[in-house]
Amino acid sequence: GAVVSQHPSRVICKSGTSVKIECRSLDFQATTMFWYRQFPKQSLMLMATSNEGSKATYEQGVEKDKFLINHASLTLSTLTVTSAHPEDSSFYICSAEKVEETQYFGPGTRLLVL
Amino acid sequence: QKEVEQNSGPLSVPEGAIASLNCTYSDRGSQSFFWYRQYSGKSPELIMFIYSNGDKEDGRFTAQLNKASQYVSLLIRDSQPSDSATYLCALFVYSSASKIIFGSGTRLSIRP
Numbered sequence: 001g002a003v004v005s006q007h008p009s010r011v012i013c014k015s016g017t018s019v020k021i022e023c024r025s026l027d028f029q030a031t032t033m034f035w036y037r038q039f040p041k042q043s044l045m046l047m048a049t050s051n052e053g054s055k056a057t058y059e060q061g062v063e064k065d066k067f068l069i070n071h072a073s074l075t076l077s078t079l080t081v082t083s084a085h086p087e088d089s090s091f092y093i094c095s096a097e098k099v100e101e102t103q104y105f106g107p108g109t110r111l112l113v114l
Numbered sequence: 115q116k117e118v119e120q121n122s123g124p125l126s127v128p129e130g131a132i133a134s135l136n137c138t139y140s141d142r143g144s145q146s147f148f149w150y151r152q153y154s155g156k157s158p159e160l161i162m163f164i165y166s167n168g169d170k171e172d173g174r175f176t177a178q179l180n181k182a183s184q185y186v187s188l189l190i191r192d193s194q195p196s197d198s199a200t201y202l203c204a205l206f207v208y209s210s211a212s213k214i215i216f217g218s219g220t221r222l223s224i225r226p
Contacts (some may be wrong), residue, residue: 002160034213043218044158044202093157101146101206103214108157 002098003027006106013084014114020080021109023094029074030096034103035067038091050077084113117141118217120203126223133190135220137203140184146206147179147186148214153199161201162188193224 003026013019023033033050048069049057056069068080077096081088089112095103119138127133135149146165150158162177164170164186170177176189186205190197203217 044216046213046216049213091157101212101214102148102160102163104160105150105157 002096002104004094004096004104004106006094006109008109009107010110010112012112012114015085016083018080018082019084019111020078021092021094021111023077023079023096023106025075025096025098025104028096028098030077030098031074032097033071033077034095034097035069035077035079036093036095038093038108044093047079052077081111084111086113089113117207117215118203118205120201120217120220122218123221124223125220126225127193129193129195129224129226131193133193133197133222133224135188135190135201135203135222136185137187137217138185139203139205141205141207142181142184143208144205145208147177148204148206149175149177149186149188150202150204150216151199152202152219158202190222195224195226198222198224 005024007022031052035047036044038044046059047062050069050071052071052074058064071077091108091110093108095105117140148163149161151161152158164177164179174191178187200219200221202219204214207215
């Protein structure tokens, strides 16, 4: 199998607070994980590539100081949305690369910032 | 030109018929292609991957790749209402930061 989990599945927070989202590969090791964001009725937008043991690679236009990524082990990557604002409300999805080039997605985290 | 192009749909197909989803891409160097299915409010699920020219079959799904014409398609035989979803075409791009590029997706609706 290729199971990827995310926690929490849904989070509501106040503007200005920070939110941490965890992504775990449950039955395989992933040196590379990816973080996406998806707004309603829009396609996936890659935010960053997370590499175990090294700094994440951010896509153009994504603020690395606002979206902190840590890939501390071969099965865990975390995304922290710092000082969240209502415009950060979105569906955040991680994926993990099991074998080269093939990604498996987590179930996603729905973030609502009030 | 977008790297991966798909017709946004919606594509409406009667139950039991064949649904045909198409995708074109611009990077001639791409070698790996994927089809993901995404139900509304859910994350994408890998359906098929294909690396070689020709057809690849898995159950009711057949992926077709034509690298010379730069298109990849997905056929769904005996379409079921549960196949109604958005289908994302994706390809692997080799660069300084290798990654998968997704198309915007085609909405498929299977009508009973």
